[in-house]
Amino acid sequence: MKNIYITDLDHTFLRSDLSVSDYTKKIWNSYENDAILGIATARTYKKTAQFLEGISVSAPMILLDGALIATMDKKIIDTKFVDKETGDAIIDEGVKLGIYPFVLSLVDNELNEAFSYSTTLNGYQSEIIKRYSNDNHTHEFKSLRAMENNFKIVYMADEDILIELEKNIKALFGEELKYILAPEAYMGCHFLTILHKDADKAHGIQSVSEAAGFDLNKLTVFGDNYNDIGMFELANSAVAVANAQEGVKEKADIVLPHTNDEDGVARYLEALKNG
Structure with missing residues (x-):
């Protein structure tokens, strides 16, 4: 073999x-x-x-x-999805702390994807968006909401605020979701990635x-x-x-x-x- x-x-x-x-x-x-x-x-x-x-x-x-x-x-x-209701609740928890995520979703079975983000971005997110300036799957929203089938919801910020956000989301969903808090190797910030528990x-x-x-x-x-x-x-x-x-x-x-x-x-x- x-x-x-x-x-x-x-x-x-x-x-x-x-x-x-x-x-x-x-x-x-x-x-x-x-x-x-x-x-x-x-x-x-x-x-x-x-x-x-x-x-x-x-x-x-x-x-x-x-x-x-x-x-x-x-x-x-x-596929392992976060549903719209859960995704919207996660977004709302971030709003309480003044931060907004990137939401990566499946549009159709042809693997067309949506990369959604808020008009309110922090400096770390703004740097990421510059890299996607020529991509047609990015979507900017004044009032960011999740889609029906969401692969993952990703926050970028300083570690302390993401620790607080993770705690708040875990209080709502516990082990129903997977949480990955990790440093970004070159930007000096952290990511909090939220996914289906088996993703x-x-x-x-x-x-x-x-x-x-x-x-x-x-x-x-x-x-x-x-x-x-x-x-x-x-x-x-x-x-x-x-x-x-x-x-x-x-x-x-x-x-x-x-x-x-x-x-x-x-x-x-x-x-x-x-x-």
Whole structure:
């Protein structure tokens, strides 16, 4: 049975400028005939497909932190949604603290997505929106509301306010939802991501293993942040890049000497091939 390699994207497989080096493409693609290759990311389908142009992906992709499992040719394997009523309640809790989220939703079964946000943005969010200036799936609202099928609701702010917000939302919904509070590696703020309770990379790995028929004992995963820990715990081999969060390194079987900007994943894979 083939080995399986599944990698996170941001700060792991992608460089900090969101590119994939020619070297990484060459090494990764050299495994396409001998291994099952996949990704697990917080990114949407659209962005992931753009970033991975020319990259071999043979397993269904774990997208939006596990809220969506889909193939590169847009076949939907699984979805985990936050419903509109819950989404609106989450937005309202943020309003009480003067902050508004990004809401990522599914528009249709063709994997058209909506990235919704309020006209009221903090500085961190404004920087993110600049990156999406040419995307046609972004929608600005004076009165932000959730859609029917929401993949995730994401707040960006200083850690202390997000800790308070998480506490308030947990008081309403408890363990009915999943909460991921993590630092943003380069912007000096934190994210609070709120998802369906089973929307995570660990559940995504299980769905992909069933769809692709692979053995978890043959699985190696690569990551850098706290949303990768679930798949670290499932994999036979969990590999953290050198720039990973310290708490993530503690959960890894292997910590690489190279960062994402130094092609850490590809260097590891090349070393495996060379014995």
